Amino acid sequence: EVREAEAAFRQSGRINEILVDEGSIVKKGDLLATLETDTFSQALSNLDAEIAVANAELTKLNSGTRAEEIALAQANVRQTEAIYRNAEEDYRRQASLLSSGSVSEKLVHGARTTRDVAKANFDAASSTLTLKRNGARREDIAVGQRRVQAVQATRSRLETALEDTRLFAPIDGVISSRNKEIGALVTPANTIFSISIRSSIYVRAYVSEPMLGRAAVGTLVQLKTDSRDKIYQGRVAFVSPRAEFTPKTVETEDLRSDQVYRIRIIVTDADSALLQGMPVTVSIAPTTATVR
Structure with missing residues (x-):
């Protein structure tokens, strides 16, 4: 009476390689068979690219706004402010002429609209400059950190799944039966080898x-x-x-x-x-x- 141990993959897939046969003497940890890994390898490459992007964004958030970006924001504020001041003066001039009948209400209305749009652009540019000077909010940095952690956790799970495409001998013994062939689709419920425990x-x-x-x-x-x-x-x-x-x-x-x-x-x-x-x-x- 010889006791036996069963060896099965912990991952579903198609068998790519079988390295032992019936009668082979194996040691615990010996590689017995492998599954195809193309899908896992491609998914890992995609995740590596996503991790790189997430890390770059987080680094940017932690580093704050560059001086060049602040300078551009300041220039935009000066430009939109000048446009707004000119539009404000034009509107006031048109409004004063309206009382004497020199201009129409339509012209004054157009000047007011132009001034309001210029004011909105100036306010938006000022807000952008303030945000760049203050840097990223703690909430934004926390969101960036969670994104990096989530992608890294996904990669870790995928690495485990990739490792599970390799079937190792669970114990010293002799292969007493080989139950599947190369190309077969298998699940964790399928026994690939039975190993007689000779000890x-x-x-x-x-x-x-x-x-x-x-x-x-x-x-x-x-x-x-x-x-x-x-x-x-x-x-x-x-x-x-x-x-x-x-x-x-x-x-x-x-x-x-x-x-x-x-x-x-x-x-x-x-x-x-x-x-x-x-x-x-x-x-x-x-x-x-x-x-x-």
Whole structure:
């Protein structure tokens, strides 16, 4: 009886490469197979570009406005102020002429509109200059920081998903079955390999009730296969508390003695010649039991 571990991808995808086959001896951490990664690689490139943009914007917010930008804003304020002053003077002149009938109301209305537009432009330019002098608000910087953190978190999750396209051996052992081929679409629910744990080889045997006293946990036993003369050493590691194959009605002592109990024996000097399902003869002095 050889215990097995199952190996499966933690990520869905199409198998790109299989590096081992049935019978391969593997160590924990060995690379067994990979999935296609084109989609993940492209997504990582896109995220790297997005992170670069987000970091640049955050750096700009933290650095404040450059002197050149402030100078341009000041020039715009002076220009819009001059336009506004001229429009204000023109409007006043037109309004004074209206009382004497020298100009029409339509002309005065047009001058007023021109002045109002110029005033709005001047106010907007002044506000822009104030903002540039004050630099970015703390709220804007916080928003920029959160954006950088969010994109970096997305990239971290994608890196984990990319790492999960590589399947590693979870334990030392031998590949006992290979269940998928290159090109197959798989999910985490699909077992790709079964790995026999060679360090834990057990023999399952059955003993009758009268033999239980000689098959207690810890009892040393000897084992022999039909295929070779070597004697293996073993130790009883488990005795089932329940009888098996028990008749429905147990009335006599003779019938009770026909009951059997399952025991598990760990082979202490196992080698590669012991295979799963192989018949073994177990010797517990002074009697023997044959396991099939």
